[in-house]
Amino acid sequence: xxxxxxxxxxxxxxxxxxxxxxxxxxxxxxxxxxxxxxxxxxxxxxxxxxxxxxxxxxxxxxxxxxxxxxxxxxxxxxxxxxxxxxxxxxxxxxxxxxxxxxxxxxxxxxxxxxxxxxxxxxxxxxxxxxxxxxxxxxxxxxxxxxxxxxxxxxxxxxxxxxxxxxxxxxxxxxxxxxxxxxxxxxxxxxxxxxxxxxxxxxxxxxxxxxxxxxxxxxxxxxxxxxxxxxxxxxxxxxxxxxxxxxx
Ligand SMILES: Nc1ncnc2c1ncn2[C@@H]1O[C@H](COP(=O)(O)OP(=O)(O)OP(=O)(O)O)[C@@H](O)[C@H]1O
Numbered sequence: 001x002x003x004x005x006x007x008x009x010x011x012x013x014x015x016x017x018x019x020x021x022x023x024x025x026x027x028x029x030x031x032x033x034x035x036x037x038x039x040x041x042x043x044x045x046x047x048x049x050x051x052x053x054x055x056x057x058x059x060x061x062x063x064x065x066x067x068x069x070x071x072x073x074x075x076x077x078x079x080x081x082x083x084x085x086x087x088x089x090x091x092x093x094x095x096x097x098x099x100x101x102x103x104x105x106x107x108x109x110x111x112x113x114x115x116x117x118x119x120x121x122x123x124x125x126x127x128x129x130x131x132x133x134x135x136x137x138x139x140x141x142x143x144x145x146x147x148x149x150x151x152x153x154x155x156x157x158x159x160x161x162x163x164x165x166x167x168x169x170x171x172x173x174x175x176x177x178x179x180x181x182x183x184x185x186x187x188x189x190x191x192x193x194x195x196x197x198x199x200x201x202x203x204x205x206x207x208x209x210x211x212x213x214x215x216x217x218x219x220x221x222x223x224x225x226x227x228x229x230x231x232x233x234x235x236x237x238x239x240x241x242x243x244x245x246x247x
Contacts, residue, residue: 007034007035008032008033008034008035008068009033009034009035009037009069009070009166009167009199010032010033010056010067010068010069010167010199010201011031011032011033011066011067011068012029012030012031012032012052012055012056012065012066012067012068013030013065013066014028014029014030014064014065014066015028015029015030015052015055015062015064015065015066015067016028016062016063016064016065017051017055017060017062017063017222018063019051024221024222025048025051025222026048026051026052026055026062026222026223027221027222027223028065028222028223029048029052029065029219029222029223029224030065030224031217031224033056033167033199033201034199035197035199036194036197036198036199037199037200037214037215038190038193038194038199038200038202038212038213038214038215039199039200039201039202039213039214039215039216039217040202040203040204040209040210040213040215040216040217041053041201041202041203041204041216041217041219042203042204042205042209042216042217042218042219043205043218043219043220043225044205044220045205047219047220047221047222048219048221048222048223049171049172049203049204049205049219050171050203051222052203052219053169053171053201053203055067056074056169056201057086057090057092057167057169058074058077058082058085058086058090059082059086061075062075069085069089069167072085087112087115087116088116089165089166089167090165090166090167090168090169091112091160091161091163091165091167091168091169091198092160092168092169092170092171093156093157093160093168093169093170093171093173094156094171095171095172095173095175095176096149096153096175096176097144097149097152097153097155097156097176098156099144099152099155099156099159100144101143101144101145102143103143104140104141104142104143105131105136105139105140105141105142105143105144105147105155106124106127106128106131106140106141107127108127108144108155108156108159109126109127109128109130109131109140109155109158109159109162110123110124110126110127110159110162111159112159112160112162112163113126113127113162113163116163123162126162127140127158127159127162128140129162130158130159130161130162131154131155131158133158133188133192134154134155134157134158134185134188135154136151136154136155136158139151139155149176150176150177150178150181152176153173153174153175153176153177153185154185156173157170157173157185157188157189161189161192161193161196161198164196164198165198166198166199167198167199167200167201168193168198168199168200168201169200169201170189170200170201170202170203171203172203172204172205173185173186173189173202174186174204174206182206182208183208183212186202186206186208186209186212187212190202190212190213200213210228215227215228216228
Protein backbone atom coordinates (compact mmCIF):
# COMPACT_ATOMS: atom_id res chain seq x y z
CA UNK A 1 0.00 0.00 0.00
CA UNK A 2 1.53 3.31 -1.12
CA UNK A 3 1.10 6.24 1.31
CA UNK A 4 -0.30 9.51 -0.08
CA UNK A 5 1.83 12.52 -1.03
CA UNK A 6 2.83 14.62 2.01
CA UNK A 7 0.97 17.77 1.05
CA UNK A 8 -2.35 16.02 0.42
CA UNK A 9 -4.63 15.95 3.44
CA UNK A 10 -7.02 13.62 1.60
CA UNK A 11 -6.08 11.22 -1.12
CA UNK A 12 -8.13 8.69 -2.99
CA UNK A 13 -6.96 6.13 -5.51
CA UNK A 14 -9.05 4.14 -8.00
CA UNK A 15 -12.25 4.27 -5.95
CA UNK A 16 -15.00 1.91 -6.99
CA UNK A 17 -18.31 1.95 -5.17
CA UNK A 18 -21.52 0.05 -5.84
CA UNK A 19 -24.79 0.80 -4.05
CA UNK A 20 -26.62 -1.95 -2.16
CA UNK A 21 -28.99 -2.57 -5.05
CA UNK A 22 -26.01 -3.03 -7.39
CA UNK A 23 -26.15 0.42 -9.04
CA UNK A 24 -22.68 1.75 -9.84
CA UNK A 25 -21.78 4.84 -7.78
CA UNK A 26 -18.08 5.39 -8.55
CA UNK A 27 -15.99 3.72 -11.21
CA UNK A 28 -12.31 4.45 -10.68
CA UNK A 29 -12.07 7.93 -9.12
CA UNK A 30 -8.60 9.13 -8.04
CA UNK A 31 -7.90 12.53 -6.54
CA UNK A 32 -5.82 14.36 -3.96
CA UNK A 33 -6.89 17.34 -1.86
CA UNK A 34 -4.16 19.63 -0.55
CA UNK A 35 -4.19 20.99 2.98
CA UNK A 36 -6.28 24.19 3.09
CA UNK A 37 -7.55 23.69 -0.45
CA UNK A 38 -11.15 24.44 -1.40
CA UNK A 39 -12.11 21.81 -3.94
CA UNK A 40 -15.42 21.77 -5.76
CA UNK A 41 -16.80 18.48 -7.05
CA UNK A 42 -19.25 19.27 -9.81
CA UNK A 43 -21.28 17.25 -12.26
CA UNK A 44 -24.87 16.65 -13.29
CA UNK A 45 -27.44 14.94 -11.08
CA UNK A 46 -26.52 11.33 -10.39
CA UNK A 47 -22.88 11.75 -11.45
CA UNK A 48 -21.61 10.49 -8.06
CA UNK A 49 -20.79 13.67 -6.12
CA UNK A 50 -22.53 12.61 -2.89
CA UNK A 51 -21.15 9.09 -3.16
CA UNK A 52 -17.61 10.45 -3.54
CA UNK A 53 -17.97 12.70 -0.48
CA UNK A 54 -19.38 9.80 1.53
CA UNK A 55 -16.41 7.59 0.56
CA UNK A 56 -13.84 10.31 1.29
CA UNK A 57 -15.38 11.05 4.69
CA UNK A 58 -15.52 7.40 5.73
CA UNK A 59 -19.32 7.23 5.86
CA UNK A 60 -19.16 4.30 3.47
CA UNK A 61 -16.26 2.09 2.43
CA UNK A 62 -15.40 1.63 -1.23
CA UNK A 63 -15.69 -1.75 -2.86
CA UNK A 64 -12.16 -1.24 -4.24
CA UNK A 65 -9.57 1.51 -3.97
CA UNK A 66 -8.02 3.54 -1.18
CA UNK A 67 -8.87 6.64 0.85
CA UNK A 68 -6.22 8.23 3.02
CA UNK A 69 -6.57 11.04 5.54
CA UNK A 70 -3.03 12.30 6.17
CA UNK A 71 -1.18 9.06 6.82
CA UNK A 72 -4.23 7.10 8.00
CA UNK A 73 -5.86 4.57 5.65
CA UNK A 74 -9.58 5.31 6.03
CA UNK A 75 -10.57 2.41 3.74
CA UNK A 76 -9.20 -0.18 6.19
CA UNK A 77 -10.46 1.44 9.41
CA UNK A 78 -13.13 -0.29 11.45
CA UNK A 79 -16.45 1.45 12.15
CA UNK A 80 -15.37 2.80 15.56
CA UNK A 81 -12.18 4.42 14.22
CA UNK A 82 -14.07 5.90 11.27
CA UNK A 83 -16.74 7.26 13.62
CA UNK A 84 -14.07 8.88 15.78
CA UNK A 85 -12.35 10.37 12.75
CA UNK A 86 -15.62 11.84 11.51
CA UNK A 87 -16.46 13.26 14.93
CA UNK A 88 -13.03 14.72 15.70
CA UNK A 89 -11.61 15.79 12.33
CA UNK A 90 -14.40 16.08 9.78
CA UNK A 91 -17.42 18.33 9.36
CA UNK A 92 -20.40 17.56 7.16
CA UNK A 93 -23.14 19.72 5.67
CA UNK A 94 -26.11 18.03 4.01
CA UNK A 95 -28.19 19.56 1.21
CA UNK A 96 -31.11 19.71 3.68
CA UNK A 97 -30.48 20.80 7.27
CA UNK A 98 -30.58 17.88 9.70
CA UNK A 99 -30.94 19.55 13.11
CA UNK A 100 -31.97 18.06 16.45
CA UNK A 101 -35.59 19.24 16.85
CA UNK A 102 -35.46 19.40 20.67
CA UNK A 103 -32.43 21.75 20.70
CA UNK A 104 -32.44 25.43 19.86
CA UNK A 105 -30.17 27.08 17.28
CA UNK A 106 -27.10 27.61 19.43
CA UNK A 107 -27.42 24.21 21.10
CA UNK A 108 -27.52 22.58 17.67
CA UNK A 109 -24.48 24.57 16.51
CA UNK A 110 -22.61 23.76 19.74
CA UNK A 111 -23.46 20.06 19.77
CA UNK A 112 -20.36 18.64 17.96
CA UNK A 113 -18.07 20.62 20.25
CA UNK A 114 -19.88 19.40 23.38
CA UNK A 115 -19.76 15.81 22.10
CA UNK A 116 -15.98 16.24 21.91
CA UNK A 117 -15.85 17.35 25.53
CA UNK A 118 -15.70 21.16 25.14
CA UNK A 119 -17.37 22.91 28.08
CA UNK A 120 -20.91 24.16 27.55
CA UNK A 121 -19.90 27.83 27.96
CA UNK A 122 -17.03 27.63 25.43
CA UNK A 123 -19.14 25.67 22.97
CA UNK A 124 -21.95 28.18 23.33
CA UNK A 125 -19.60 31.12 22.70
CA UNK A 126 -18.22 29.47 19.54
CA UNK A 127 -21.71 28.58 18.33
CA UNK A 128 -23.03 32.10 18.85
CA UNK A 129 -20.06 33.59 17.02
CA UNK A 130 -20.68 31.40 13.97
CA UNK A 131 -24.44 31.98 14.04
CA UNK A 132 -23.71 35.73 13.92
CA UNK A 133 -21.38 35.27 10.95
CA UNK A 134 -24.06 33.30 9.16
CA UNK A 135 -26.62 36.08 9.90
CA UNK A 136 -28.80 33.96 12.20
CA UNK A 137 -27.46 35.18 15.54
CA UNK A 138 -30.91 36.56 16.37
CA UNK A 139 -32.42 33.08 15.91
CA UNK A 140 -30.07 31.36 18.35
CA UNK A 141 -32.79 30.62 20.92
CA UNK A 142 -35.36 29.31 18.48
CA UNK A 143 -35.89 25.65 17.78
CA UNK A 144 -35.67 24.30 14.23
CA UNK A 145 -39.44 24.20 13.70
CA UNK A 146 -39.61 27.96 14.38
CA UNK A 147 -37.06 28.73 11.66
CA UNK A 148 -37.30 29.00 7.89
CA UNK A 149 -35.58 26.25 5.91
CA UNK A 150 -32.89 28.72 4.78
CA UNK A 151 -32.28 29.72 8.44
CA UNK A 152 -32.05 26.07 9.48
CA UNK A 153 -29.42 25.53 6.79
CA UNK A 154 -27.41 28.50 8.09
CA UNK A 155 -27.53 26.92 11.57
CA UNK A 156 -26.31 23.63 10.05
CA UNK A 157 -23.43 25.46 8.35
CA UNK A 158 -22.56 27.25 11.60
CA UNK A 159 -22.56 23.87 13.37
CA UNK A 160 -20.12 22.42 10.82
CA UNK A 161 -17.73 25.38 11.09
CA UNK A 162 -17.95 25.86 14.88
CA UNK A 163 -16.31 22.51 15.53
CA UNK A 164 -13.20 23.61 13.59
CA UNK A 165 -12.90 20.52 11.40
CA UNK A 166 -9.71 19.67 9.53
CA UNK A 167 -11.81 18.82 6.49
CA UNK A 168 -15.32 20.09 5.83
CA UNK A 169 -17.46 18.09 3.41
CA UNK A 170 -20.30 20.21 2.08
CA UNK A 171 -22.87 18.45 -0.08
CA UNK A 172 -24.82 21.10 -2.00
CA UNK A 173 -24.86 23.35 1.09
CA UNK A 174 -26.64 26.18 -0.69
CA UNK A 175 -29.44 23.97 -2.07
CA UNK A 176 -32.16 25.13 0.39
CA UNK A 177 -31.27 28.81 0.11
CA UNK A 178 -32.88 31.44 -2.10
CA UNK A 179 -30.84 32.10 -5.22
CA UNK A 180 -29.82 35.57 -3.98
CA UNK A 181 -28.56 34.10 -0.68
CA UNK A 182 -26.46 31.34 -2.21
CA UNK A 183 -23.32 33.19 -3.20
CA UNK A 184 -23.07 35.26 0.03
CA UNK A 185 -23.46 32.13 2.18
CA UNK A 186 -20.96 30.16 0.10
CA UNK A 187 -18.59 33.12 0.26
CA UNK A 188 -18.91 33.20 4.05
CA UNK A 189 -18.29 29.45 4.19
CA UNK A 190 -15.24 29.48 1.90
CA UNK A 191 -13.77 32.63 3.42
CA UNK A 192 -14.17 31.26 6.94
CA UNK A 193 -12.56 28.01 5.84
CA UNK A 194 -9.61 29.88 4.33
CA UNK A 195 -9.07 32.03 7.39
CA UNK A 196 -9.17 28.97 9.66
CA UNK A 197 -7.10 26.70 7.38
CA UNK A 198 -10.01 24.30 6.91
CA UNK A 199 -9.86 22.10 3.81
CA UNK A 200 -13.21 21.99 2.00
CA UNK A 201 -14.65 19.43 -0.40
CA UNK A 202 -17.78 21.00 -1.86
CA UNK A 203 -20.28 19.10 -4.02
CA UNK A 204 -22.12 21.52 -6.25
CA UNK A 205 -23.82 22.04 -9.55
CA UNK A 206 -23.90 25.77 -9.03
CA UNK A 207 -21.55 27.39 -11.57
CA UNK A 208 -21.41 30.50 -9.37
CA UNK A 209 -19.16 28.64 -6.92
CA UNK A 210 -16.29 28.48 -9.44
CA UNK A 211 -14.69 31.84 -8.48
CA UNK A 212 -14.79 30.89 -4.77
CA UNK A 213 -12.83 27.63 -5.03
CA UNK A 214 -9.25 26.70 -5.89
CA UNK A 215 -10.04 23.80 -8.18
CA UNK A 216 -13.05 22.04 -9.63
CA UNK A 217 -13.16 18.33 -10.36
CA UNK A 218 -15.97 17.35 -12.73
CA UNK A 219 -17.65 13.97 -12.41
CA UNK A 220 -19.73 12.18 -15.00
CA UNK A 221 -21.22 8.72 -14.45
CA UNK A 222 -18.99 8.11 -11.42
CA UNK A 223 -15.72 9.09 -13.13
CA UNK A 224 -13.55 12.23 -13.01
CA UNK A 225 -13.71 13.78 -16.44
CA UNK A 226 -12.08 17.18 -16.01
CA UNK A 227 -10.14 19.30 -13.51
CA UNK A 228 -10.28 23.09 -13.65
CA UNK A 229 -7.83 25.18 -11.62
CA UNK A 230 -8.60 28.74 -10.64
CA UNK A 231 -6.26 30.81 -12.83
CA UNK A 232 -3.59 32.71 -10.96
CA UNK A 233 -4.86 36.12 -12.00
CA UNK A 234 -5.13 39.56 -10.37
CA UNK A 235 -8.88 38.84 -10.04
CA UNK A 236 -8.07 35.75 -7.97
CA UNK A 237 -5.88 37.83 -5.68
CA UNK A 238 -8.65 40.41 -5.48
CA UNK A 239 -11.06 37.63 -4.60
CA UNK A 240 -8.93 36.57 -1.67
CA UNK A 241 -8.68 40.16 -0.47
CA UNK A 242 -12.41 40.77 -0.93
CA UNK A 243 -13.27 37.57 0.91
CA UNK A 244 -11.24 38.55 3.92
CA UNK A 245 -13.55 41.48 4.40
CA UNK A 246 -16.49 39.21 5.10
CA UNK A 247 -15.23 37.06 7.95
N1 LIG B 1 -28.82 4.52 -2.02
C1 LIG B 1 -28.73 4.34 -3.35
N2 LIG B 1 -29.12 3.15 -3.91
C2 LIG B 1 -29.00 2.96 -5.25
N3 LIG B 1 -28.49 3.86 -6.11
C3 LIG B 1 -28.12 5.04 -5.61
C4 LIG B 1 -28.20 5.34 -4.22
N4 LIG B 1 -27.75 6.62 -4.00
C5 LIG B 1 -27.38 7.07 -5.22
N5 LIG B 1 -27.60 6.13 -6.17
C6 LIG B 1 -27.27 6.23 -7.60
O1 LIG B 1 -25.86 6.40 -7.70
C7 LIG B 1 -25.55 7.37 -8.68
C8 LIG B 1 -24.76 8.51 -8.03
O2 LIG B 1 -25.59 9.17 -7.06
P1 LIG B 1 -25.09 10.41 -6.22
O3 LIG B 1 -26.19 10.77 -5.27
O4 LIG B 1 -23.76 10.13 -5.66
O5 LIG B 1 -24.97 11.53 -7.37
P2 LIG B 1 -24.95 13.12 -7.22
O6 LIG B 1 -24.03 13.57 -8.28
O7 LIG B 1 -24.63 13.51 -5.82
O8 LIG B 1 -26.43 13.50 -7.58
P3 LIG B 1 -27.31 14.78 -7.09
O9 LIG B 1 -26.72 15.97 -7.76
O10 LIG B 1 -28.68 14.44 -7.56
O11 LIG B 1 -27.21 14.82 -5.58
C9 LIG B 1 -26.86 7.81 -9.28
O12 LIG B 1 -27.10 7.02 -10.43
C10 LIG B 1 -27.85 7.47 -8.21
O13 LIG B 1 -29.14 7.21 -8.76
